[in-house]
Amino acid sequence: MTKPAVLIVGAGATGLPVGYHLSLGDADVTFLVRPGRKAAFEAPQRLYCYDDVSLKTFDGYDIVEDVSELAGRRFEFVLVTLDGHASLSEAGTDMLRALGDAIRPSDATVIMCAFGMGVREHYLETMGIPESRLLHGFLGMLSHQAGAGLPVHPPTDPAKVAQAAICYRHPKSRKGFRVETGNPAAAKRFAALYERSGVSKCARFSKDMSSIFSTIAFPVYVAFELEGWADIATVTRNKRLWRLACQAQKEILTQPQHGWRGKALSLVIGPRVNKMVHVKSERDMLPMDSPAFERFHHGGKVRAQGVESMYRSLDEGRRQGRPMNALRALLELLEAHEQAARTVVG
Template identity: 60%
Template sequence: MNTPSVLIVGAGATGLPVGYHLGLAGADVTFLVRPGRKSVLGSAQRLYCYDDAELKTFDTYRVVDDVTELAGTGFQFVVITLDGHTSRTPEGVELLRGLGKLVRACDAHVVICGFGLGVREHHRETLGVDDDRLTHGFLGMLSHQASADLPVHPPTDPARVALANVCYGHPTNRIGFRIETGNATAAQRFAELYERSGVSECAQVSREVDDVFCTAASPVYAAAELAGWPDFTTLVRDEELWDLACRAQAEIMTLPRYGRTGAHMAKAMGPVETARTHQAIERDMLPLDYQAFNRFHHGGKVRAQDVATMYDCLAEGRSCGHPMPALQTLLSRLEAPAAI
């Protein structure tokens, strides 16, 4: 059996844990990184695992910083870890166009990890590939740079965290990655490869549900930011703000593009169930501090992606005759009113 080969674009908080687990699964992993980052990946990477408070060493990979170095190389999968905002910047578009030449010259299936309205369409058009060669996936674990300096809860070992490049933790169901099944064959192949690691699982979700999830979660993080990132029990006690966030979430879910799937999800994920979901994640992810992670990730690292997603949903809703009042109010509080 041939050794599967995977190219991962980006070696940060998403790329490293995905690469580590694919490496455990026996894949040949290559990272494509920004110019100047190659030397950082020249030495072994250390990943702190909240699951067992141990440091994992990852050194079985290749690193390049120019896509032209990969000309003539075949990959089974190309995993693009750019967030939705970064993928639309001039630098992101240039990178995707270069990757498109590589992908079109081989049989690689592309897994994109960015979030946002139209993120799949953007990648498909910029890469120049057919829709059936493109799948959305995202981490099921939580992962962050060790430099994030999150609060330490027992039994986390701060000395080991200080030695790490990236820290990650699985939920109790061990789901480390999720992939949508628009191309069921490719999704199954990726899941089977990933799960050969023996320590992390890959869940498969329908494309319809994944499409809604790609946009609908942002209002909850916006509300958390407005409240100062308290724990979810405290956040939910602010009934007016929580209701506003959940109504904005429902407005996104019920955009016409999401059809019956979105309508069913909006009905199921009201204020009570949304609160239960996030409170359960908060408990499940300990000792990783869920809201401290969200403050670092959604309040900083991918904030531009989340805000752009909400503005895009607001514009689409209005164009379809949906005024989106809750989303508009939430954005007006989060951003300067003149920005709407």
């Protein structure tokens, strides 16, 4: 029987753990990486798992550096791990266009891992595929490069971390990936393929919730940044800032594009619930240091994705005649923070 073929664009903190778990389920995994980076991702790759303090070996995959190398190959799924900022960049757009040309004649389903307002529309337009062939997906686990310099807490083994390329930690639910059900049949097939690993699960969520997930978290991360990426207990002591961030989140939730689900969530999600969510996450993700992870990830790697999405949400709200006062005030605080940081560096 032919193995299900999956192309993963990017072999970093999202691509490697997803590819590893798919390979455990006997998927035929190919990575598309930037030109000149093939040697860095040659098999085998080692992944450190916080769950059981062990090193995992990932091999048996293929690597290509250019879309042209995919000619004549067919994939059931194409997982694009670029974030929203990279997807909207000139280089990202060129890659998505070439990738669209390569897979359009097939029936491959694209799973984009990017977040941010307007990103889905960008993928559809640039790749030239119908909406039924585009799903949103993202990691349910936390994953980072081993060289991120996160603090080490027992029982983490620093010697094993030093041998790894990527480190990851599952939540207690074991849901390592989440995929949208805009195309229910395709989402079901991907979830089943992913769960063949026997060690990681794949949750499914609606297309409407995908739109919400893509935009609402960013204001809360601004509060974390302004408080120096401290733990949730410290961040929420600044009650004025925390309320402002949660109100900005509500403004985004109640925008028309999020429909009744956004309005319903806006009645539930507030300062107390947001704090509870982050308290639980910090506890459940130990021994991974969640505040340090958020600093590295949301404060560095994907920061531009979040900031750009918030400005697009602000512009869209104003176009709709909404004042967006909290989001505007929060972004002004962020701008002042950035200016102060530039002044210190200068």
